Amino acid sequence: MASTKPILISGGGIASLLLAQALRLADIPFKIFERDASFVFRAQGYRLRLSNEGLDAIESVLDAPTWEKFWNKCGKTGGVGFSAFNAVTGEQTEHIVPEGLASRGGKVVGIARGDMRAVFAGGCEDNIEWSRNVTGYELTGDGVRAIFSDGTKSVEGSMLIGGEGIYSKVARQLSGGKLKVYDTGSRGIHGQAPSTAFKGLGEGVFRLMDNTRPEGAIMIITNIRPGDMDDPNIQFGWTMGGRPGAIRAPNDDYSIVGKEAAKIAKDLTQNWHPRFKPLFDEMDEENAAFWKITCSTPSGVPEWPNEPRVTVIGDAVHSMTPAGGIGANTAVRDSALLGRLLREAGGFAPGVTAAYEKEMRIYGSAAVRESYSTAVGQFGGKIDEATTPTV
Incomplete structure (x- = not known):
């Protein structure tokens, strides 16, 4: 049975907004928390x-x-x-x-990127809360709340989707630091x-x-x-x-x-x-x-204990170099896959995040490896997972 609690989305990038479109068209309630004050706050x-x-x-x-x-x-x-x-x-x-x-x-x-973001935001504007920097989350009895940088918390949601890019605090908390x-x-x-x-x-x-x-x-x-x-x-x-x-x-x-x-x-x-x-x-x-x-991580998207109410999409889970132009194409695949699973389930349901992560790890890992190997030839900068600094 579909929950009346909204699905919470951290970050207002292209992956998050495309997922929001999937939810909007399926009449699944959602809220987006974006750290910037507007879409034109910084270069796109x-x-x-x-x-x-x-x-x-x-x-x-x-x-x-x-x-x-x-x-x-x-x-x-x-x-x-x-x-x-x-x-x-x-x-x-x-x-x-x-x-x-x-x-x-x-x-x-x-x-x-700015044009893409603007189109994907169409019809979702009223569901966006600006200047909301998500720094973590807490699970409730039957839901989840996002925690913001000022110490306040969001409304209770049925799920939280971390889509706030390479500095994602949701990804770090969810994976126990395995996502780097x-x-x-x-x-x-x-x-x-x-x-x-x-x-x-x-x-x-x-x-x-x-x-x-x-x-x-x-x-x-x-x-x-x-x-x-x-x-x-x-x-x-x-x-x-x-x-x-x-x-x-x-x-x-x-x-x-x-x-x-x-x-x-x-x-x-x-x-x-x-x-x-x-x-x-x-x-x-x-x-x-x-x-x-x-x-x-060039060796692929790591595994972490699945949390049914929290998962991550886009650069938050598989950041890539610009080589080959693979990153954005992989991010929208995340949105389409997770959006379809949520539509089919009518919203949050046990097993949705596990099914999404299982499939995403396959194509996401392959994309990261391809992007990294191409970038080494173009830009240098090899990664040693033991010594290379993380962001």
């Missing part, structure tokens, strides 16, 4: 590439109007493939058309610029590599879709990544955003070929932000 990150698995998971959750809105927000890059360039000389070093990049219709499908996120030492910067700044590259998926820096190699990845390159009001994004020591923030403060982060990106690329300079010269400085390249 880079553009996400969506695989067939990710798109299938999203479509399985959304109703037809919301799916259409989401699909229309996605950019579809044609089958021109992947090109790599020497960022300093401008010389093309590689061109391939790998099947793995494309998804529906032979297109590379991508969407900005390692700091690889590699760093990056997110940036974006008017689409007109990308015209020198054209349509496709591009990697710009600079191996000349003594501190270590850095590179840019960007996905440029057609149709919008003449409209300066539309922005495209890029993601910079570097090996350990190659990208440094003042005082190692990687919470820096805005003009200070933008200036560092411009300084790092000041000797790049003129063809690529507009990406930085014309960048939207306010939206620049640092990020750490982190990864969950």
Whole structure:
């Protein structure tokens, strides 16, 4: 029998919001607790590439109007493939058309994280409590309460889903510390610029590599879709990544955003070929932000004693590097799987979290291993589970 107590969701990222959509459409009550004051409180990150698995998971959750809105927000890059360039000389070093990049219709499908978050929040806004930082939980006789950083507690829920990312306190408590996120030492910067700044590259998926820096190699990845390159009001994004020591923030403060982060990106690329300079010269400085390249345990998602009323989704359970664009696609698979199990059960039911975790561990572990092994080649920063620091 369905419980009238809401399902509590910690964090308002894409995995949490997609799960909320599944609950909303199944008429299962829920509440979302988001630590930020709004969706525009901080930079939303880079553009996400969506695989067939990710798109299938999203479509399985959304109703037809919301799916259409989401699909229309996605950019579809044609089958021109992947090109790599020497960022300093401008010389093309590689061109391939790998099947793995494309998804529906032979297109590379991508969407900005902020756009994705906004679509998934549709119809759920009244269920979001802002500035609510979840630091743990307590089980009651027949429910659970979230505990906030100010010491207050939430209403009693039938379940708690931890979806608050790599710093998840819910994940730490639930797993007894078994869920860990390692700091690889590699760093990056997110940036974006008017689409007109990308015209020198054209349509496709591009990697710009600079191996000349003594501190270590850095590179840019960007996905440029057609149709919008003449409209300066539309922005495209890029993601910079570097090996350990190659990208440094003042005082190692990687919470820096805005003009200070933008200036560092411009300084790092000041000797790049003129063809690529507009990406930085014309960048939207306010939206620049640092990020750490982190990864969950490369050997796979660990096991912990199942708690029927608490589980975790997305980066809280399987954080990944940006290599291969696997993380977001795996996170939405979590939302679709857990949402389906809850819909079928009519809400909380014994066995739901165990069934979810059993299946999630299989595809989640495989995704983490693939992401990590790819990132070692691109960014360095190998993880030794005995000595590498955690976040």
